[in-house]
Amino acid sequence: MTIVADTYRARRDGWQDEAACRDSDIELFFPTDGERGPLRADRERAAKSVCAACPVRLPCLDYALAYGETHGIWGGLTEEERATERRRRRRAAGG
Numbered sequence: 305m306t307i308v309a310d311t312y313r314a315r316r317d318g319w320q321d322e323a324a325c326r327d328s329d330i331e332l333f334f335p336t337d338g339e340r341g342p343l344r345a346d347r348e349r350a351a352k353s354v355c356a357a358c359p360v361r362l363p364c365l366d367y368a369l370a371y372g373e374t375h376g377i378w379g380g381l382t383e384e385e386r387a388t389e390r391r392r393r394r395r396a397a398g399g
């Protein structure tokens with residue numbers, strides 16, 4: 305399954321076709337209810353390792369920030385890391 309392409313087909317703009325997560329289990333990228341601690345850390349580490357080799361990591365991250373995705377790993381970043389990146393970009397833009 306290509307996580308981004310299959311989940312957000314209506315918003316497709318091309319880069320999703322190159323996603324390294326194309327054949328990954330979607331559960332690798334999104335937490336299950338109540339997941340925390342070492343289980344969450346292990347899953348996130350595994351997801352990030354897929355993202356690290358993804359040729360569309362930056363477009364994926366930009367997409368998640370643009371659409372306010374608040375759940376899961378996008379562009380190699382967790383929800384919390386994307387919030388930090390969103391603030392960093394806002395500051396850099398003078399906002």
Ligand code: SF4
Binds near residue numbers: 307354358377379
């Ligand atoms: S950066 Fe990660 S979540 Fe985004 S398309 Fe690539 S592998 Fe999938």
